[in-house]
Amino acid sequence: METNDGVAATGDAAADSPVPPAPESPAFAEVPEEVHGPLPVAELHLHIEGTLEPGLIFDLAERNGIQLPYADLDELRSRYEFTDLQSFLDLYYANMAVLRTKQDFADMTRAYLARAALAGVRHAEIMLDPQAHLSRGVALETCVNGVASVLAVSEEEFGISTLLIAAFLRDLTEDAALEVLEKLLAMNAPIAGIGLDSAEVGNPPAKFERLFARAKDAGLRRTAHAGEEGPPSYIIDALDLLDVERIDHGIRCMEDPDLVERLVQELTPLTVCPLSNVRLRAVDTLADHPLPAMLAAGLNVSVNSDDPAYFGGYVDDNFAQLKSVIGLSEFDCVRMAANSIRSSFASEERKSELLAELAASGH
Numbered sequence: 001m002e003t004n005d006g007v008a009a010t011g012d013a014a015a016d017s018p019v020p021p022a023p024e025s026p027a028f029a030e031v032p033e034e035v036h037g038p039l040p041v042a043e044l045h046l047h048i049e050g051t052l053e054p055g056l057i058f059d060l061a062e063r064n065g066i067q068l069p070y071a072d073l074d075e076l077r078s079r080y081e082f083t084d085l086q087s088f089l090d091l092y093y094a095n096m097a098v099l100r101t102k103q104d105f106a107d108m109t110r111a112y113l114a115r116a117a118l119a120g121v122r123h124a125e126i127m128l129d130p131q132a133h134l135s136r137g138v139a140l141e142t143c144v145n146g147v148a149s150v151l152a153v154s155e156e157e158f159g160i161s162t163l164l165i166a167a168f169l170r171d172l173t174e175d176a177a178l179e180v181l182e183k184l185l186a187m188n189a190p191i192a193g194i195g196l197d198s199a200e201v202g203n204p205p206a207k208f209e210r211l212f213a214r215a216k217d218a219g220l221r222r223t224a225h226a227g228e229e230g231p232p233s234y235i236i237d238a239l240d241l242l243d244v245e246r247i248d249h250g251i252r253c254m255e256d257p258d259l260v261e262r263l264v265q266e267l268t269p270l271t272v273c274p275l276s277n278v279r280l281r282a283v284d285t286l287a288d289h290p291l292p293a294m295l296a297a298g299l300n301v302s303v304n305s306d307d308p309a310y311f312g313g314y315v316d317d318n319f320a321q322l323k324s325v326i327g328l329s330e331f332d333c334v335r336m337a338a339n340s341i342r343s344s345f346a347s348e349e350r351k352s353e354l355l356a357e358l359a360a361s362g363h
């Protein structure tokens with residue numbers, strides 16, 4: 001807040017002054033991050049389990065008396081070379097073994113929020129995969145309440161408003177998902193919506209029509225991963241069959257011009273995760289990423305970190321690499337920051353507040 005107040009004051013002074021800005025405070029040139037702070041954004045595509053950093057994995061393993069199959073941090077880090085989505089998911093699920101208690105989930109959430117605040121995140125919609133914990137014998141109350149206990153104080157402690165999204169594993173059955181959703185509703189879990197994640201290919205949206213209808217009926221917001229590794233038809237089906245309000249990833253829409261036109265017309269939010277796409281080989285290199293083409297097409301895209309502990313960085317790292325590798329302009333970065341805020345499930349009041357903050361941020 002202090003930084004933003006300071007920037008606003010500097011901006012006003014520059015606007016009122018008849019003389020050109022001094023060389024050390026350029027108005028339009030690249031302004032160092034430390035002058036105006038990171039771009040204020042909403043993070044809409046974030047799996048809390050994917051924020052589990054190697055150091056925390058070792059700390060939690062020690063606390064819970066769990067023997068890890070890695071000798072040290074370096075050996076664990078050496079496993080972070082993925083060939084596809086499944087190779088990542090194998091390590092991702094294995095590392096979750098250290099999450100046993102409510103405190104573990106709370107510590108993981110707190111660590112993410114502290115890092116996200118430095119990245120400029122001002123609103124976060126956080127996905128939790130309850131089924132990935134239930135299958136390990138961890139109670140629904142433990143994982144949900146562990147995360148939620150920290151989200152409840154996030155705005156006060158980190159300046160980040162939050163919403164919790166229960167994501168369902170698409171490689172499991174719809175009945176299994178429905179059972180968990182009913183339990184979440186019965187326990188009055190503080191969830192704002194549902195998502196659909198994990199292994200995409202072979203698990204099309206059609207498999208989860210009843211789940212999403214039930215969620216809508218219960219007044220929950222809806223998003224689904226589609227068009228990451230799966231074909232453009234998965235995006236169409238997520239919209240038509242699941243009635244989702246956002247598409248997570250969605251990069252393969254670019255293979256279907258009619259779909260692109262529809263997404264532009266309907267302003268459908270696509271939560272793009274550039275570093276994730278590179279690490280999971282959805283694109284060969286960041287230079288090959290379709291993001292510039294998506295922006296040029298007029299798509300409603302935002303930048304997100306997905307599973308930042310696994311994919312080489314948080315939201316600020318994604319923006320930094322997009323700027324340095326593909327020369328993304330400040331204008332496009334601000335446009336995507338605004339997209340992220342408008343595409344969130346936050347209240348209209350909170351969105352207005354964040355858009356005003358973005359406008360005053362000096363970016």
Ligand SMILES: [Zn+2]
Nearest residue numbers: 197225248306
């Ligand atoms: Zn994801």
